[in-house]
Amino acid sequence: MNSRKLVNFFFKTLFLGGLAGLITSFFVKAEDYRTILNPLDLMELVGLVVFFVGLGLVFSIISQTGFFAYLFLNRLGLGIFKSYWPTVQLLLIAFVLFDLIYFPYKATEGEVSVWWYILMSAAILGYGLVIAKIKAKQTHKRAFVPALFLMIVMTTIEWIPGLTTEGTDYAWLMIITLLACNTYQLLVLHRLSGSGSDQTKHTKKKTNRKK
Template identity: 45%
Template sequence: MNSRKVVYLFFTTLLIGAASGAFVGFILDWRTYWDGLMSGEVVDFILVIIWLLGIGAMWSLISQMGFYAYLTVHRFGLGIFKSSKIWNSIQIVVIAFVLQGLVYFRYTAFGTEGETIFSYILIPLLLFVYGLLIAYIKSTQTNFGAFIPALFFIVVVTTLEWLPALRVNDPKWLWIYLTPLLVANTWQILILHRLINKK
């Protein structure tokens, strides 16, 4: 992959992440922003949109760091274990551990008396289902060997990138932070084989 493709990947990921973060941020609180715009607060509305774009861009940059870190770790894993089957088995175990931890640690940190664990299962479950979908798409576009690495990247790497935001137990901000990560990670994992010309 040459420098032109690296620059293309960087800026497209940045723009997609920023736009998705701003879009979700606006949708989740659209009435407040729209009412402000209708009451003549145009400058405030523009500043809020710029601010949401900035948040999305920041998380897309975190996504890109995670992407290159995973590519490095993946190569090390294949080199150390000398077998993609062993490395894939390890990744499956880590996926299960991360999903379980995402439920358990959030529940123990934020769960209140009388509250069920179901609401804490929902996000990890949706993330896992989404990861399966993206992994399936990736494997159909390349080969079945890409399924587990793609699933690992979407579930585990996204969760690790999302950790700083998980301290906030506000659903609105959790989605504003998660969306650019997911969109940027999805874009990167699905465009990579096209940029390096591998079918």
Template identity: 45%
Template sequence: MKSRNWVRLFLSTLLVGAISTIIVGFAVKWSEYKELFIAADIVEILLVISWLVGVGFIFSIISQMGFFAYLTVHRFGLGLFKNAWNPAQIVLIAFVLFDLIYFRYQVFGETGESITPYLLVPIGILLFGSVIAYFKSKQTNNKAFIPALFFMFVVTVIEWFPAIRVNESSWLYLMLYPILICNAYQLLILPKFTKQKS
């Protein structure tokens, strides 16, 4: 890929991160921000939007770092494990899914609390990742499904880890959705940039 296309991918992903974080930020913290709209406090609204744009840029950069790290790891895995790389990725997906449910419940679950809330988000991420991986496999070939699912699930969870450690619900969702959107965007748009000649 030409350096100009890397820059285009970087900037467009930054924009996706900023826009998605603004939307998710207002949705997640609507109870706090609705008063600003009722009062038509334009200055405060613009300050909140500016803050969300900055946070969105950070989430986008985290997503891009994870994406390029995965591209490197994927090439390394193909070279080292050959045909065993896809089964290894399936095992890692299962391992991370179990960890995200069980250990998060063990650390943050209160006595007598149901494990259900700790099941829903990981399964939701896995389902969303499966949909994106399906479209990726249709876009390229069937062999792309497992690597795409691995990226969308395992790498997303790694990128999301700072919010998992805090375990504050608004931050969990504020970080998760923009990262998922940025990851999906990069995965699906990359062929467009690699095929461009300039």
């Protein structure tokens, strides 16, 4: 991947983060928008839109930092654990999913039903499985576990600031933006670097045409 592609990759992810943050705000902060629209206060509306776009951009940068940390960690894990690295990743995934249920539930001292946290973890796991399957189909089967690790473990680590805020609004804003950015980065990276089954098929087609 050359520098031009890398810069393009960065700004596209940044744009996606800003857009995801804005769209999510329409749902989780709908009351704020209703207050400004009735009656219409144009300056307040522009300020609110700029705020949530800016928030999405910040979450996007957190996502990109975590993504490149994941690339380094994946190489490091392969070097240390070798063939056991997929197993280690699966154990870490299980540990993080358990933490997403146990610690938030314990922090609320039982005020929120544990089933909400189970559903939250199940939703993140389900989404991660879908994206990891797509990644494995586009590249190779060995990519499934690392992709699942990124979508669950790394996303959860990136989400920690959102989990520590009061209320759920900003937690929702952050997790949806992070998932959108991580999904984009994961599914596009191999196309930019020229690896994966799609690229291989494309190369074979060009070779056959030349023949």
